[in-house]
Amino acid sequence: MSWFVTGFLKEKRFDYYTAKEILFKPYLRIFIQQFVVIISVLIMLISKQAILVGVVLILIRLFLDLTLEAIKLNSKLLDYIAEKMTNEKATKEEVKKKLILFTE
Amino acid sequence: MFKSILLPSKSNIIIWLTSVYLLLLLYLGKISGLTVLFIYFIETIIIGLFNIVKMFIILKFGEKEKNNKFILRYGIILFFIFHYGLFVGVQSVFGFVLFEIEGSISIGEPFHLFENYISLLSFEGIQYALPVIFLIT
Numbered sequence: 001m002s003w004f005v006t007g008f009l010k011e012k013r014f015d016y017y018t019a020k021e022i023l024f025k026p027y028l029r030i031f032i033q034q035f036v037v038i039i040s041v042l043i044m045l046i047s048k049q050a051i052l053v054g055v056v057l058i059l060i061r062l063f064l065d066l067t068l069e070a071i072k073l074n075s076k077l078l079d080y081i082a083e084k085m086t087n088e089k090a091t092k093e094e095v096k097k098k099l100i101l102f103t104e
Numbered sequence: 105m106f107k108s109i110l111l112p113s114k115s116n117i118i119i120w121l122t123s124v125y126l127l128l129l130l131y132l133g134k135i136s137g138l139t140v141l142f143i144y145f146i147e148t149i150i151i152g153l154f155n156i157v158k159m160f161i162i163l164k165f166g167e168k169e170k171n172n173k174f175i176l177r178y179g180i181i182l183f184f185i186f187h188y189g190l191f192v193g194v195q196s197v198f199g200f201v202l203f204e205i206e207g208s209i210s211i212g213e214p215f216h217l218f219e220n221y222i223s224l225l226s227f228e229g230i231q232y233a234l235p236v237i238f239l240i241t
Contacts, residue, residue: 004154004157009161015166019159019162019166020180022158026155030148030195034145036144037144038202041199044137053140054130054136058123061144065119065240066109069116070116075108077108
């Protein structure tokens with residue numbers, strides 16, 4: 001909600017994307033998230049330490065969100081990752097655009 | 105590199121505060137570890153809803169979508185609702201089976217998605233935790 005208001009609406013990010021580009025955007029994030037949830041249930045079943053799982057979940061989520069936020073800001077991190085991912089199939093700018101879209 | 109990611113700043117302060125708030129709720133016993141698990145599980149639906157709103161705004165006001173025909177423009181939202189709905193449905197059944205095995209919440213039939221989500225929403229402490237997930241989604 002906060003990014004939706006401060007970024008997407010206020011900065012008019014909706015002018016940069018097509019609906020098709022946004023269409024599949026949630027899937028990767030959801031995949032990671034559900035994977036973490038499933039692993040957490042399994043750990044909970046084995047360890048019976050629900051509070052520990054809660055803490056670990058919050059910390060993983062914190063790190064993931066902070067990383068996405070850092071990429072979103074067109075930062076050094078974005079530049080670094082794009083540099084690493086650039087190959088003959090995609091230029092640095094294309095990789096950057098895809099990464100920013102992923103964090104939208 | 106890690107310093108620039110992790111250090112609290114104006115742009116990531118909400119993320120930090122949200123996490124501290126959830127940890128505090130856990131510490132005070134207002135929520136359990138399972139509540140945290142459930143809110144991240146429910147967040148899948150919230151993310152989907154936000155995506156629908158974003159797509160609608162892009163189609164209605166976005167520069168890049170000005171010239172498309174009406175049916176082509178809004179058909180994509182219906183496709184997303186169908187596709188994402190299926191995705192969420194399947195992963196929900198899987199999640200509810202796991203929650204049932206874990207045993208802290210009575211799920212019953214994993215295919216009764218609506219009833220099961222209502223059960224999750226009435227779980228202990230969820231009223232404290234869910235609003236902040238809305239905030240950072």
